[in-house]
Amino acid sequence: MGIMLDKYCRTINYLRISVTDNCNLRCIYCLGKGNTYFKKEHELLSFDEIIRVVSIAAKLGIEKIRITGGEPLMRKNICSLVRKIKNIAGIKEVLMTTNGILLNECLEELIDSGVNKINLSLDSIDHVKYRKLTGGGELSTIIEVIDRCIEKGVILKLNTVIINNYNNGEILNLIKFALEKNIDIRFIEMMPIGLSKGTEGVTSDEIKKIIEEEYILKPYEGNVLGAGPAIYYYAHSKNCNRGGRIGFISPLTHNFCSSCNRLRITSDGFLKQCLNWKYGVDLKNILRKGVSDDELEKIIKNTILNKPNKHNFGTNNQDEDKRLMSQIGG
Numbered sequence: 001m002g003i004m005l006d007k008y009c010r011t012i013n014y015l016r017i018s019v020t021d022n023c024n025l026r027c028i029y030c031l032g033k034g035n036t037y038f039k040k041e042h043e044l045l046s047f048d049e050i051i052r053v054v055s056i057a058a059k060l061g062i063e064k065i066r067i068t069g070g071e072p073l074m075r076k077n078i079c080s081l082v083r084k085i086k087n088i089a090g091i092k093e094v095l096m097t098t099n100g101i102l103l104n105e106c107l108e109e110l111i112d113s114g115v116n117k118i119n120l121s122l123d124s125i126d127h128v129k130y131r132k133l134t135g136g137g138e139l140s141t142i143i144e145v146i147d148r149c150i151e152k153g154v155i156l157k158l159n160t161v162i163i164n165n166y167n168n169g170e171i172l173n174l175i176k177f178a179l180e181k182n183i184d185i186r187f188i189e190m191m192p193i194g195l196s197k198g199t200e201g202v203t204s205d206e207i208k209k210i211i212e213e214e215y216i217l218k219p220y221e222g223n224v225l226g227a228g229p230a231i232y233y234y235a236h237s238k239n240c241n242r243g244g245r246i247g248f249i250s251p252l253t254h255n256f257c258s259s260c261n262r263l264r265i266t267s268d269g270f271l272k273q274c275l276n277w278k279y280g281v282d283l284k285n286i287l288r289k290g291v292s293d294d295e296l297e298k299i300i301k302n303t304i305l306n307k308p309n310k311h312n313f314g315t316n317n318q319d320e321d322k323r324l325m326s327q328i329g330g
């Protein structure tokens with residue numbers, strides 16, 4: 001398998017695939033309640049199309065695939081896709097990002113399909129606030145599924161986005177929960193995409209300040225499997241013997257574009273070079289016009305090569321992607 005560099009000499013080995021734009025939750029900063037149109041099955045890339053693209057991308061150096069959405073577990077037979085991707089030569093890891101609601105129904109099958117790690121999105125550990133933030137989600141379902149994942153030895157991380165006036169009072173409770181369960185929690189800065197433009201995210205530094213009221217934070221010096229762009233700290237409680245790892249993903253205040261290793265496929269089959277920019281290639285159209293494998297390889301190679309240098313969030317980027325995060329795949 002090759003090693004693929006873009007024109008800024010970044011190694012591109014990670015592909016995130018949004019398998020549906022639909023979701024069973026309506027998080028206020030992501031999909032919200034106003035969006036009611038979702039792609040029909042034939043408008044999404046089929047599993048065969050995804051497999052074909054991943055097989056060629058793997059030849060070019062893609063090793064790690066994340067299945068996301070929308071809510072990936074809403075896509076019919078998703079475990080069979082995970083299994084098929086795992087069997088592609090060159091693919092070392094298949095990961096999933098999910099809100100966890102449907103995990104109870106398919107956890108065994110998903111584990112059996114070979115998924116390597118699961119990131120579970122959790123923005124509140126308060127039943128009422130969780131329901132409000134997610135537009136109706138039941139926190140008890142998530143807690144049950146987290147316990148089952150732990151019991152079954154799934155490598156699990158919690159991903160959390162903090163928003164002013166919604167869950168900024170939840171930071172310490174979320175940490176307490178994660179540390180008690182002995183799982184990593186990562187705070188991700190909210191990027192101005194789609195609906196989140198109307199809400200005010202809390203920066204990593206602001207979150208750290210709140211954490212430091214109760215914990216001593218020291219840079220974590222060990223190796224964290226699959227840390228990606230997260231910077232980890234070891235948090236030790238000032239009041240009791242509680243401690244554990246906390247990660248910060250700070251695309252806005254400490255951008256990590258210079259080490260970006262990823263590409264994305266949106267739910268409508270568009271191969272995106274960067275989360276922020278609209279550039280890329282309409283794979284679905286190309287695939288359905290009967291592109292040859294050689295041509296497809298060239299197209300993917302060219303898309304990788306021309307990845308933008310960095311995102312332009314926070315500027316008035318005229319060429320930003322107008323898709324929602326649920327369509328792009330967060």
Ligand code: SAM
Nearest residue numbers: 030069070071097098099121190191196325330
């Ligand atoms: N439904 C799945 C889930 O909830 O994990 C996968 C898709 S969801 C779009 C993936 C992640 O993107 C969630 O953790 C969500 O919090 C995050 N997200 C959505 N909009 C975001 C934004 N504007 N900035 C940062 N993260 C965002």
